[in-house]
Amino acid sequence: MPIITLTTDFGLKDPSTGAVKGAILSELDSVNIVDISHQVAPFHITEAAYIIKNTYSSFPKGTIHIVGVDSEITPENKHIALQLDDHFFICANNGIMSLIASEIKPQKIVEINIHDAVETNFPVLDIFVKVACHIARGGTLEVIGKNIPEIKQLKDFTPFINQDQKQIIGHVMYIDNYGNVVTNISRKIFESVGKGRKFKISARSVSFSKIHESYSHAINFDKPKESREEDGKKLAIFNASNYIELAIYKSNPSTVGSASTLFGLKLNDTINIKFEDLNAG
Incomplete structure (x- = not known):
């Protein structure tokens, strides 16, 4: 059974977290959804990076990690999917993965390019979930994105x-x-x-x-x-x-x-x- 983890700054009051879980369950007949945290300080990518760094390796290889922090797509904030340490991560290319990637080189990185086919103002729900479910079914990263050589690095770390x-x-x-x-x-x-x-x-x-x-x-x-x-x-x-x-x-x-x-x-x-x-x- 595939495992999909969720780390967001959504909190627990609003409907966002429930909607994301419902969308995953609607796409996959059998999946294990695990909440890592929904209490990341709003838009605080350094805090999210620390949480992800200190939890992901406890999960089995092949786990898919959705990171929904500062995830609105802009010309300066593209979406990526990457394979790193035999895990998969779906997030914005805002430096959130650089705390981990500074120690372990990603095996593969793609810039997600399915946005034209999906109308959305909630990318974690409409884009990240589709990518996660695609990977969970055994799909490759090349199908949902173009290869890029590196991710954005944060000097804050x-x-x-x-x-x-x-x-x-x-x-x-x-x-x-x-x-x-x-x-x-x-x-x-x-x-x-x-x-x-x-x-x-x-x-x-x-x-x-x-x-x-x-x-x-x-x-x-x-x-x-x-x-x-x-x-x-x-x-x-x-x-x-x-x-x-x-x-x-x-x-x-x-x-x-x-x-x-x-x-x-x-x-x-x-x-x-x-x-x-x-x-x-």
Whole structure:
């Protein structure tokens, strides 16, 4: 049974998500539709890219992923379908796939060209669904598009590193359900630039000089529970995706607050890491 996943910024109130699912079921007798997320911030392609990067590989090879974020077709925002890591992705060519494609080269990319045959003002419903169902039936990408050599790249995914290797300037690319703040600074970049040097992470009014391997790694469980610094403890970690994340231990955005609210951080805010001089000491 084919699997089609949905990642959109539609939310759950409006009829859009239900309409897309209904259109898929009307075209395919047997299909497994999986919601990845419909709570992407409106038009926020960086947030969508992070979600897709960290979910798609959990699905079986051959899964078809519809990404309905910033999907209106314009002369600068064409539609593409691509095969990457033996998965299929259908989305706008707005840079949304470049976080994944920077690490894994797409096997095939086509610019979708069936628009003349389909009248639509809702491309996810009328175009992306048709392409997904075509692939699910075993159809090839060449039938629905023309081959193109590459996809649009987003510079937002790459932090700035200054010339003397003393500073990384990144930004907030995702805020999770707990209010934890995920930066676009990966462990690989941090370790490559830092080379084991002391450092200071600054973001608005907070700073960190240590990065933990997990949330609980920041807690000293050798101390009696009543004397531990737990709830409300601020920390920086390398998260499960190996990006630097700023967090509050056991935060709750609706009660005690979260890293985002307590640190005053929102999407695209700047994160600054300064390293000591290589010749220091």
